[in-house]
Amino acid sequence: xxxxxxxxxxxxxxxxxxxxxxxxxxxxxxxxxxxxxxxxxxxxxxxxxxxxxxxxxxxxxxxxxxxxxxxxxxxxxxxxxxxxxxxxxxxxxxxxxxxxxxxxxxxxxxxxxxxxxxxxxxxxxxxxxxxxxxxxxxxxxxxxxxxxxxxxxxxxxxxxxxxxxxxxxxxxxxxxxxxxxxxxxxxxxxxx
Amino acid sequence: xxxxxxxxxxxxxxxxxxxxxxxxxxxxxxxxxxxxxxxxxxxxxxxxxxxxxxxxxxxxxxxxxxxxxxxxxxxxxxxxxxx
Ligand SMILES: [Zn+2]
Numbered sequence: 064x065x066x067x068x069x070x071x072x073x074x075x076x077x078x079x080x081x082x083x084x085x086x087x088x089x090x091x092x093x094x095x096x097x098x099x100x101x102x103x104x105x106x107x108x109x110x111x112x113x114x115x116x117x118x119x120x121x122x123x124x125x126x127x128x129x130x131x132x133x134x135x136x137x138x139x140x141x142x143x144x145x146x147x148x149x150x151x152x153x154x155x156x157x158x159x160x161x162x163x164x165x166x167x168x169x170x171x172x173x174x175x176x177x178x179x180x181x182x183x184x185x186x187x188x189x190x191x192x193x194x195x196x197x198x199x200x201x202x203x204x205x206x207x208x209x210x211x212x213x214x215x216x217x218x219x220x221x222x223x224x225x226x227x228x229x230x231x232x233x234x235x236x237x238x239x240x241x242x243x244x245x246x247x248x249x250x251x252x253x254x255x
Numbered sequence: 256x257x258x259x260x261x262x263x264x265x266x267x268x269x270x271x272x273x274x275x276x277x278x279x280x281x282x283x284x285x286x287x288x289x290x291x292x293x294x295x296x297x298x299x300x301x302x303x304x305x306x307x308x309x310x311x312x313x314x315x316x317x318x319x320x321x322x323x324x325x326x327x328x329x330x331x332x333x334x335x336x337x338x
Binding site: 092214 | 261262265266269271300301304305306307308310311313314317318320321324
């Protein structure tokens, strides 16, 4: 399944389309899990979180119209996840009001800033993963491998050339081609 | 001297340009603000990519955990209408 827009993914999920569910699970499940992990949720609370987030999406779908941009979806996803996490923590701590809990959790500003930074990085990596997967359908695997090794894993291009049994110039050309396509793809996805 | 192309700037960053050519590029970079800025942008882009690469590892790990844990294994949840 290639890149799908958020509204069509949600609509397909609602109609019970398995591939849409698989898509959501694959791409958004990990992002939800990482946020839960950041708040030290237990495995069963993590499971609760994943279900709560999905239910929240369905409920919201009846009331709101989604703006299809990834950025908007990201803001929405962030709000939903955080709300669900607070609900879980509230249940756990048996606090009577959300205000109290939010104050309690947000009190550590450094911790909150670190969470936001992590969330920012994870979203960026998520968008790049989507883009690279898309490029995997368009470019030769060798080119993507060279790019991954050199640019994402910081391998020496000379070593990569040796490993791939190609010239050093080929490695540089491949990396450059992938990078140019990636820049385009990221732009596309951000505007999708 | 015309501007340095992007691939050569990448090779320059890695020290993978023959010595004489390297000298010529260095001279050009001292005089040409445009190429110097392009080189700096490439350097920053690379740093960013390395960070993204590391975060991708975190994402892959999370994906494996999610898959193994069986979250969503029921496949679908109800729309919540029954709540
Ligand atoms: Zn120049």
